[in-house]
Amino acid sequence: MAPDSSARHGPITRRKVLGTSAGLVVAGLAGCSSANDDGNGNGNGDGTPNDVPLEVLHAWTGGDGADAINKLTSMFKDEYPDLQTDFRPIGGTGNVNLDSVVARRLANRDPPAAWQAWPGENLTQYGGLLRNITDVWEDNDYTDTMNEMAAELCRLNDEYRAIPLVSHRMNNLFYNVHVFEEAGVDPSSVDSPSALIDAFDTIQTETDADPMTHAMSSTWPTLQLVFQNFLGMDGGYDAYTDFIEGNGDEDHLVEALELTKEMLQNYINDDASTISFTEGNSEMMKGNAGCIQQGNWAYGMYRAEDSGVEYQEDWDWMAYPGTEDMYMLHIDGFTFARDTDTPVKQKTWAEFLGTKDAQVEFGNRKGAIPLRTDVDTSRLTPFLEMTADDFNSVDQFPPTIAHGLALAPEPMDAAMSAIGNNFMGPYDVEAAASALLDAAAMQG
Amino acid sequence: MESSQDAVAGAGTGEHAVEDRRARLRRFWKSDFVRSAPYWGIPLLLMGLAVYGGIIWNILISLTDYQGFLERPDYGNLDLEMYRQALSDSAVHLTARNTFVLLVAFTSVSLVLGLFLAVLLDRDIREKSKVQTIYLLPMALSFVVTAQFWLWMYNYNDGLVNTVIGLFGLGPYNWIGNPSLVLGAVIFALIWQFSGYTMVVFLAGLQSISNDQFEAARVDGASIFKTYWRVIIPQLKSSSVSAAVVLMIFALKIFTFLYAMFGTYRPPKGTDVLATLMVREAFQLQKWAYSASIATILLAMSLLVIAPYLYYQYREGAL
Numbered sequence: 184m185a186p187d188s189s190a191r192h193g194p195i196t197r198r199k200v201l202g203t204s205a206g207l208v209v210a211g212l213a214g215c216s217s218a219n220d221d222g223n224g225n226g227n228g229d230g231t232p233n234d235v236p237l238e239v240l241h242a243w244t245g246g247d248g249a250d251a252i253n254k255l256t257s258m259f260k261d262e263y264p265d266l267q268t269d270f271r272p273i274g275g276t277g278n279v280n281l282d283s284v285v286a287r288r289l290a291n292r293d294p295p296a297a298w299q300a301w302p303g304e305n306l307t308q309y310g311g312l313l314r315n316i317t318d319v320w321e322d323n324d325y326t327d328t329m330n331e332m333a334a335e336l337c338r339l340n341d342e343y344r345a346i347p348l349v350s351h352r353m354n355n356l357f358y359n360v361h362v363f364e365e366a367g368v369d370p371s372s373v374d375s376p377s378a379l380i381d382a383f384d385t386i387q388t389e390t391d392a393d394p395m396t397h398a399m400s401s402t403w404p405t406l407q408l409v410f411q412n413f414l415g416m417d418g419g420y421d422a423y424t425d426f427i428e429g430n431g432d433e434d435h436l437v438e439a440l441e442l443t444k445e446m447l448q449n450y451i452n453d454d455a456s457t458i459s460f461t462e463g464n465s466e467m468m469k470g471n472a473g474c475i476q477q478g479n480w481a482y483g484m485y486r487a488e489d490s491g492v493e494y495q496e497d498w499d500w501m502a503y504p505g506t507e508d509m510y511m512l513h514i515d516g517f518t519f520a521r522d523t524d525t526p527v528k529q530k531t532w533a534e535f536l537g538t539k540d541a542q543v544e545f546g547n548r549k550g551a552i553p554l555r556t557d558v559d560t561s562r563l564t565p566f567l568e569m570t571a572d573d574f575n576s577v578d579q580f581p582p583t584i585a586h587g588l589a590l591a592p593e594p595m596d597a598a599m600s601a602i603g604n605n606f607m608g609p610y611d612v613e614a615a616a617s618a619l620l621d622a623a624a625m626q627g
Numbered sequence: 628m629e630s631s632q633d634a635v636a637g638a639g640t641g642e643h644a645v646e647d648r649r650a651r652l653r654r655f656w657k658s659d660f661v662r663s664a665p666y667w668g669i670p671l672l673l674m675g676l677a678v679y680g681g682i683i684w685n686i687l688i689s690l691t692d693y694q695g696f697l698e699r700p701d702y703g704n705l706d707l708e709m710y711r712q713a714l715s716d717s718a719v720h721l722t723a724r725n726t727f728v729l730l731v732a733f734t735s736v737s738l739v740l741g742l743f744l745a746v747l748l749d750r751d752i753r754e755k756s757k758v759q760t761i762y763l764l765p766m767a768l769s770f771v772v773t774a775q776f777w778l779w780m781y782n783y784n785d786g787l788v789n790t791v792i793g794l795f796g797l798g799p800y801n802w803i804g805n806p807s808l809v810l811g812a813v814i815f816a817l818i819w820q821f822s823g824y825t826m827v828v829f830l831a832g833l834q835s836i837s838n839d840q841f842e843a844a845r846v847d848g849a850s851i852f853k854t855y856w857r858v859i860i861p862q863l864k865s866s867s868v869s870a871a872v873v874l875m876i877f878a879l880k881i882f883t884f885l886y887a888m889f890g891t892y893r894p895p896k897g898t899d900v901l902a903t904l905m906v907r908e909a910f911q912l913q914k915w916a917y918s919a920s921i922a923t924i925l926l927a928m929s930l931l932v933i934a935p936y937l938y939y940q941y942r943e944g945a946l
Contacts, residue, residue, distance in 0.1 A: 286913055312697070608804050
C-alpha cells in the first residue's frame with residue numbers, strides 16, 4: 184500500500200459518494216424516530232387552541248358512509264374555519280382495521296384525539312385512557328336530549344366518555360314485495376320466528392326465489408340472526424337481558440339456535456359461504472330472494488339512485504318477527520383519548536357531533552337515525568322517519584352483541600368463536616349454546 | 628511515512644509498539660473488509676434490526692405478561708407462562724394444525740408441479756420461443772385481486788370450479804362453506820398463484836444445463852424420463868432450495884390472502900391459522916404477550932418444517 188496511488192486521493196470517487204449517501208440514509212432514519220414526538224401541550228390550560236390539528240380516525244371509506252362523513256366534516260369546517268383538523272379514514276368492515284390501528288397507537292402511547300367507536304361494553308377495553316367529556320354533555324343538555332339508553336352506554340366509570348352520532352336499527356327484516364305477493368305471504372301475519380319459517384316454506388314452494396338470503400363469508404351476520412330469533416321468541420327481551428348479564432337461559436338459547444339452524448339449513452341461498460351481505464342484499468333487490476335480515480345499513484343500497492327499487496313498491500320493511508315492540512340498538516359514536524395535545528378541540532368536536540344538524544345530515548346520508556330525541560323527524564327520509572318515530576315510541580332497547588354494545592371485546596370474541604367454530608355449517612346446536620353461554624359468563 | 632518510521636527506529640520498544648499498532652490500524656482501515664462495509668454493513672444493520680431485532684424483541688415480550696394499554700411490559704419478571712397457556716389452548720392446536728398442513732401441502736405440491744411444468748416447458752423451449760412469462764403472471768397479481776376472484780370461482784351456484792367439475796358429473800361442492808374442503812380450496816388457490824414462480828426457478832436451472840448432457844444420455848440409450856430422473860433433476864438441488872425457501876415465506880403470507888378473501892381476522896374455522904389467531908389476540912384483545920408467544924410458535928414451526936430439508940441439502944453440498 185504505497186501512498187502514491189493518486190486515484191485514492193482524487194477529489195470525489197464513486198465509492199465516496201456511495202459511502203456518504205449511505206451514511207446520510209442512516210442518519211435520516213435515525214432522525215425519523217425523534218421527529219414526531221415533540222408534544223409540548225402549550226396553551227391548553229387556559230382553553231386557547233394551539234396549532235396541533237385535531238386528529239379524527241373513522242372507518243367510513245366508501246359508499247354512503249363516505250358521503251356522510253364528508254358532509255359532516257365540511258359542516259364542521261364551515262362552523263369552525265380556524266380549527267385545524269386531520270380526518271383520517273381507515274378502511275375495513277366492522278371497524279376491524281380501525282380498531283387495530285387504534286390499539287397499536289394506544290399501545291405506543293401515541294393516541295389519536297378522537298376515533299369512531301361503538302359505545303357500551305366495547306369502551307371498557309380503553310378504560311383509563313379516555314377523556315372525561317361530562318361537561319360537554321351537561322353544558323349542551325345532551326343528558327336530557329339524547330336517548331336515555333344511548334346516553335347510559337356512553338358512560339364509563341360514572342363519566343361520559345363518548346358521544347353517540349347515529350343509530351342503525353338491528354331488528355329488521357327487509358323483504359321483496361313482489362316475492363311475498365307471488366307467494367301470497369301477508370307480512371303482517373308473520374309475528375314470530377316460527378311463523379317466519381312457515382312463510383319461508385310457502386315462498387319456497389310457491390316461487391323460484393330463495394326464501395331468505397344470508398351472508399356467511401364472515402361470522403357476524405349469523406351471530407346477529409341467532410339473537411334476532413332469540414329476541415323474537417316469547418319472553419325474548421327478558422331472556423336477552425339475562426343472557427348479556429351472564430345468566431342466560433340455556434333452553435331459550437337452544438331453541439333460538441334450533442330455529443336458526445332450520446332457517447340456514449333449508450331456506451337460504453346455497454352460496455352463502457362465499458358472499459358478503461351486500462351481494463346477498465342485491466339478490467333480494469333483484470327478486471332472487473324473499474328477504475334479508477340485516478342492520479338497516481342495508482337501506483343504503485335501496486336508496487342509491489341506480490338501485491332500481493322503490494320503497495314499498497319493490498322493497499319493504501318489517502320489524503324482525505316477534506320483535507315489533509323493540510328497537511335493537513346499534514350506535515355509531517366517537518370516543519376521545521385523554522392524553523393528547525388537543526383537549527379543547529376534542530370537546531368542540533364532541534359538542535358538534537351532538538347537534539341536531541350533524542346527526543340529521545349524517546344520518547340521512549348514512550341511512551341511520553339521530554340519537555337526539557328532540558329532532559323534527561320529518562327532516563329525515565321517509566323510511567328513516569318511520570324508523571325514528573318507532574325509536575321514539577318503543578321502550579325496549581336490547582343492545583347489539585355483534586356490534587360491541589352488549590359484550591366487551593373478550594366475551595364478544597368468544598361469542599364470535601362460538602358461532603364460527605360450531606355454527607357455520609355443520610350446525611352443532613349444543614356446542615354453540617354452551618360456548619355462547621360461556622362467552623356471556625366472561626362478562627361478569 | 629518512511630521518515631517517521633526512520634525517526635523512531637532507534638527509540639524504545641514501547642514507541643515501536645505504538646507505531647506498529649498505528650500501522651496495523653491503517654492497514655485495517657484500508658482493508659477490503661472496512662472499505663466494503665458501506666455495501667454489506669448497512670443492509671446487515673437494517674436487516675439485523677428489523678428482522679432479527681424484531682424476533683428477539685418478540686420473544687422477550689412473549690416472556691412477560693404484557694396486556695392491555697395501561698401498563699408497559701415488565702421485563703424484570705420473565706417466565707414461560709404464556710407458552711404454557713398457548714400449548715394448552717385448543718384454538719392454538721387447531722390453528723397450528725391448519726398452519727402445518729398448509730405449509731407442507733402448499734410447499735411440496737408447488738415444488739412438484741413447478742418442476743413438472745418446467746420440464747415440459749424446457750422440452751419445448753429448447754426448440755422454440757420463450758413463453759414462461761405467461762405462467763409467471765399470476766404471481767404478479769396482488770392477493771387482494773386473487774382472493775376475491777377465487778371467492779367467485781368457488782361460488783356454489785355459478786362459480787367456475789363447480790361449473791367445470793359439473794361437466795364431469797361431479798359436485799356441486801360447497802368449497803368454502805364445508806370445513807373439511809375449505810383449507811384444500813385455499814391451498815389450491817395459492818398453488819395456482821405460485822407454482823408459476825417455482826417453474827421459472829427450475830426453468831432457469833434447467834437452461835443452465837448444457838445440451839451435451841442430453842445428447843450423452845441419449846447416446847447411452849437412456850429414455851427421456853430416465854435422463855431427467857437420473858441426470859438432470861439431481862442437478863437442480865440449489866434451485867429447489869431457493870424455491871422452497873421462498874414458497875415457505877409465501878405460505879406465511881397466507882394471512883393477507885385470508886383477510887382479502889373474508890374481510891375479517893376470523894376466517895372460517897377450517898382455514899383459521901396461527902397468523903390470524905395471533906392478530907386477533909393482539910389487536911382485538913390486546914393480549915400482547917400471548918400473541919407474541921403464538922408468533923414464536925409460528926416461527927419455530929416454519930423453521931421445523933424447512934429444517935430437515937435444508938439440512939439434507941446442506942449435506943448434499945447444495946447449500
